[in-house]
Amino acid sequence: MENNKLLRMDNIGIVVESLESAIAFFEEIGLKLEGRATVEGEWAGRVTGLGSQCVEIAMMITPDGHSRLELSRFLNPPVISDHRTAPVNALGYLRVMFTVENIDELVTRLTKKHGAQLVGEVVRYEDSYKLCYIRGGEGLLIGLAEQLGHK
Template identity: 75%
Template sequence: MENNQLLRMDNVGLVLESLDDAISFFEEIGLQLEGRGMVEGEWAGRVTGLGDQQVEIAMMATPDGHSRIELSRFLEPAVTSDHRTAPVNSLGYLRVMFAVKNINDIVARLTTHGAKLVGEVVQYENAYRLCYIRGPEGILVGLAEPLGNE
């Protein structure tokens, strides 16, 4: 008898100041905008514990439709802390990793949008080429290009 009731991971959330910049950045990686709108009302505040809130969100999906990033911009209440530019050895959620084709091309395209490499593109054995890149507002994204048969 199966006791695992997990169905899937729906999304990862990022709180930002500009949804437009983040949407453009993630579209350049290859995600697609699924929708954009407002989340507000008493029910939303009960979920988050923030009470009265007004949040603009945009949902970005990977091309396979299995993974999503929810981009949020809080209008009410005001943002209370900021750890977007924390180094990778900080506690908490810090980055999301994407498997990509042609990492050099994607890095070049993202840098034209103001993104910056954190370190450098490196190769791990014969398995991956990897890097971390900081996008809009300093958000940290990992890119991994599988080598071989993937």
């Protein structure tokens, strides 16, 4: 009999070029900056398999306090690959989805203030949701969902 059970998902991590612009973008969506730190040394590299490393991180938290997004900027070793322009159907591609109150207003704000671009269009899924994908700060793919008939 297995004794291991999943307790929770702690966070999703995204590597970025600029912590400042990524923090501002996710704050615009509604996340709050929980804290910043520099993680470095051989111990951290043993976790990631990268050897000695130095990474600036910012932990963002959702308003309900249940979900976190860890933004990382690698100082050492340097970033070696960039998946941000890969199509949505690329293997291993990362997309984060947020539920918001007013999707149209938020998309307008994100495009004007942060240069985000709508990937396709805002669509309605039955009488349940309005959904869209945007390319946000640094070209990151972000999903937005507005639950319909729910206040």
